Amino acid sequence: MPRTLNTSAFLSAKGGVSKNHAKKNKSPYGSNAGVAGPQAGASGGHGIEFHKSKGQHILKNPLVVQSIIQKSGIKPTDTVLEIGPGTGNLTMQLLETCARVVAIELDTRMVLELQRRVAASPYASKLTLISGDVLRTELPYFDLCVANIPYQISSPLIFKLLAHRPAFRAAVLMVQREFAMRLVAKPGESLYCRLAANTQLLARCSHLLKVGKNNFRPPPKVDSSVVRIEPRNPPPPVNFTEWDGLVRLCFSRKNRTLGAIFKTNAVLDLLVRNAKLVQALGLGKANNASNATSGLEAMMAADGDGDGDDGMAADDDEEMAEATTGTGSKGGKASKEERDQVREKAIRVLNSAGNYEDKRSAKLSNEDFLALLAAFNAEGLHFSG
Helix, strand or coil: CCEEEECCCCCCCCCCCCCCCEEECCCCCCCEEECECCCCCEECHHHCEECHHHCCEEECCHHHHHHHHHHHCCCCCCEEEEECCCCCHHHHHHHHHCCEEEEEECCHHHHHHHHHHHHCCCCHHHEEEEECCHHHCCCCCCCEEEEECCHHHHHHHHHHHHHCCCCCCEEEEEEEHHHHHHHHCCCCCCCCCHHHHHHHHHEEEEEEEEECHHHEECCCCCCEEEEEEEECCCCCCCCHHHHHHHHHHHHCECCCEHHHHCCCHHHHHHHHHHHHHHHHHCCCHHHCHHHHHHHHHHHHHCCCCCCECCCCCCCCHHHHHHHHHCCCCCCCCCCHHHHHHHHHHHHHHHHHCCCCCCCEHHHCCHHHHHHHHHHHHHCCCCCCC
16 A cells, blocks of 8 residues: 655665656755666666666756756646656756655655655655555645656556546656657557547647657667646546547557448447447446546556557457457357348448548547547447446
């Protein structure tokens, strides 16, 4: 269970790193340590060994940290959430800039090191340090999130942040560069994917800064980028479980036409099962507000890369069902009559909603997906069950 620590009560420290920004600090109490990015195994400040398996790296360029601070738009009254503060280079800069920092750190060695460092500064009372796994931690109130996040949890962490209420102003995050470019990709671009559609439904995303691997010690295998994510407040009035079901299905083969996708037996079986379930549970189930909220939280499980290539045979329905719904053949197959009825409805929706039968998911905007979802639901076709 996460523990909140009193940073003013510190005696000794050992070191270790978690995934975070680091920078050479010009303050009299600063040292050259901190964490970020991908992987490696080496020792850093205060004899701390950085673990390759945890993706721990020192961000050695102080100009990068300064740029992150400047681009974050921090106000003197802000409470800033930092995830994976490591040994505290970014943390110390944040403490100088904002009213309060809440830092969540998994590595207990880093917790001790950060306690030691902050205790020697004038800012001890401004830091709340939580020891635990951020994905299992209930987030406190914050105005802004500024962090160099572990790459392996980038997608679930972003959706956890976007599900947080009350909504924060923005998150400025260091992530793997390819992930960043997927996050900000637009319809028609090669990297446009389910991650982009889901995130951009909930937030405005922009690319701020490319950070080359040579800015880290030891250098990771890939470059990084800093992105800004601004939640849409209020969020769009859509059932997120239904939305994610549709988008997951469409992006399972994003370069196939929607007509081809909605003619596969696995998709037809899914629609038949969901229609029966919605009918059994009563009208309005698909638009229930509490279901929409749980759907947003369910997006945390998204891997962000649910885009299969276009090389799968058109009749490989079981694999498509597994990839897009996680259910495979569970629930049984629909009869030929049921499939025919649902196929007719689905093609009618695709054509009446905007001539979508011959269009591909890779080129559809969120407005297109919203229009499709509304039209499918109006015909009694649902994407969650």
